Amino acid sequence: MKLIYSLLFIAINVLALNAQPFEGKITFGISFPTIDDPQTMAMLPKEATTYFKGEKSRMEMNMAMGMKQVTISDQAKNETVSLMDMMGQKYAIEMKADVEENKKMEEKVNVKSTKEKKKIAGYECNKAVISYPNPEKEGENVEMTVWFTKDLQANKGFISGPMSKIEGAILEFNIDQGAMSMILSAKDVKKQEVKDDMFVVPADYKKMTQEELKNMMGGGR
Numbered sequence: 001m002k003l004i005y006s007l008l009f010i011a012i013n014v015l016a017l018n019a020q021p022f023e024g025k026i027t028f029g030i031s032f033p034t035i036d037d038p039q040t041m042a043m044l045p046k047e048a049t050t051y052f053k054g055e056k057s058r059m060e061m062n063m064a065m066g067m068k069q070v071t072i073s074d075q076a077k078n079e080t081v082s083l084m085d086m087m088g089q090k091y092a093i094e095m096k097a098d099v100e101e102n103k104k105m106e107e108k109v110n111v112k113s114t115k116e117k118k119k120i121a122g123y124e125c126n127k128a129v130i131s132y133p134n135p136e137k138e139g140e141n142v143e144m145t146v147w148f149t150k151d152l153q154a155n156k157g158f159i160s161g162p163m164s165k166i167e168g169a170i171l172e173f174n175i176d177q178g179a180m181s182m183i184l185s186a187k188d189v190k191k192q193e194v195k196d197d198m199f200v201v202p203a204d205y206k207k208m209t210q211e212e213l214k215n216m217m218g219g220g221r
Helices: 002-014 038-042 099-108 210-216
Strands: 024-031 047-053 056-062 068-074 079-086 089-096 110-120 123-133 141-149 169-177 180-191 206-208
Touching (some): 123 169
Antiparallel strands (some): 024 180
16 A cells, blocks of 8 residues: 555656646546555545646645545745645645756656657647656666647646656656556646635644654654
């Protein structure tokens, strides 16, 4: 289960689209092709909904047992806040992107575009394969398949790292970690007004660092 939540954490931090004014929401379906256990599947999210307005974005994902995770990003400030509601216990984890570290990562990323095309949520998408060094295993590369369109543009609030080199809106991508695999694919794209309060951290969320959350969850040494 730890590996599954690791995949979800990666998805939360890369689910995004490129910069140009788009206001509205995109609903992504989530599938786990390598998992066939019904009990495990029942605990996993089926959808992720993203909202975009100007340089701000918000992603919502419902988890098992009433848990909910919301990620709010402000591209102008280079800041992201992850809101976690764990059965009434509410935490706001602030994250500041390391610009220099992201630049170093981008320099090592290779993007190979292909001629393959398909329609996703009504948009014609091109396929690309991204490869980059595995941060956990020196000498190995990680490959990720993405489908993107240049007909839809939105801010890069969630993208940091490998997918930031894609010149277009990513509407489908896969994440693989060994035997585990997860696919996110856009089901619906809707242009609509998004209220400003969608990007405000509620007052009843307790602020903490990523390290404090890790220790609270029993991940500290």
